[in-house]
Amino acid sequence: MEVRSPTGQRVWGVACDLFYREGIRAVGVAEIAERSGVGKPSIYRSFESKEQLAVTYVQAQAAPSHAWLDAARAACPDDPKAQLRHVIDALADRISEPGFRGCPLANACVEFPDRDHPVHRTAGALKAEYLEMLAELVAPLPVRDPQGLAYMLQMLVEGANVSTQIFSAERSAAALKEAAERLIRSFMDR
């Protein structure tokens, strides 16, 4: 999956940007080629097909989220609640960034609803991975159902991501923080 040539790298960068901003289905390979300043064949020298390019794009989008979990763990060791808050804050901050257009993985799943489609499969698998990592972060908390809390927080984040595309980014970011805090507290009290 590693793209070696510089041309391939540029194509891939342009594709990621366009896929995220306009959606995978909405972007044609001709547009990617034009904005990359290369011919279409150059794209197919680095990638088997548009589908594989999309899959590669999806895979790359998951990395930062995973890194945040590690960062949170490193930032507040031995304080699981602070770690959780750290992660939620990072997600809320990302929402507030200009140009934010929701979670690329979730968007990909919506664009390709067929669960057997390679793009959907890839995005879904990465989401499941992420959920599991989130659950591990929640696990040390003194709560009765950490798995449940993790799933609810994940849902809340997903909701904030989508709401940003429909309503307001600031409102969604603030609501995410507050709702997550309330949810966590409701699990901690007793």
Next chain:
Amino acid sequence: MEVRSPTGQRVWGVACDLFYREGIRAVGVAEIAERSGVGKPSIYRSFESKEQLAVTYVQAQAAPSHAWLDAARAACPDDPKAQLRHVIDALADRISEPGFRGCPLANACVEFPDRDHPVHRTAGALKAEYLEMLAELVAPLPVRDPQGLAYMLQMLVEGANVSTQIFSAERSAAALKEAAERLIRSFMDR
């Protein structure tokens, strides 16, 4: 926007089904025509364009959600908390139904990220309407920030809808109910 002819009605029904199940961008007018048992020109006798057909589809999908709010109001008059629970339960039940594929309005916004696109505009406006109606339902509750609670609940529902497409429907439905309950309670206590 009213479709009068029986042919138009059938086309519209088929289009709604396909748009919801496979996505608006993924479905071509030729497929709609074929599955409706009519020629393509018959579609354009009832609808100006595919875009207008998509807008009509989006508009129709909002009606049931609006009806649920009224139903909840009628089912438990003078008990706003029960009304809220009623609505959440209805949304959770819909998630559990086979063939559920998330909120058609939210999906449309993801498929057409450009906020000026007619489909996105229409879906967004209806979502805003719905949020306002939800806020009116929450308003009578003895809480400090009913607007905030309404927005968080909306986010939670959105998250459950998306999570259903990525993870499991049952898990999302259950988590939606529990998280909503916890959120509401956290606003009511004190």
Next chain:
DNA sequence: CCTTCACCGTACCGATCGGTACGGTGAAGG
């Protein structure tokens, strides 16, 4: 029986989709 007219589907439109055959170019190596 003939005309009218609403309605319909075949067959087509140009544009764009993802993808490729192939000739050209430029640096490396003899």
Next chain:
DNA sequence: CCTTCACCGTACCGATCGGTACGGTGAAGG
């Protein structure tokens, strides 16, 4: 200086996109 070879873009492929021109058909009305 000539050959080799990796790399590239032009120009094209068939398929499909949304949309339409137009000839055919069948019931209503005289």
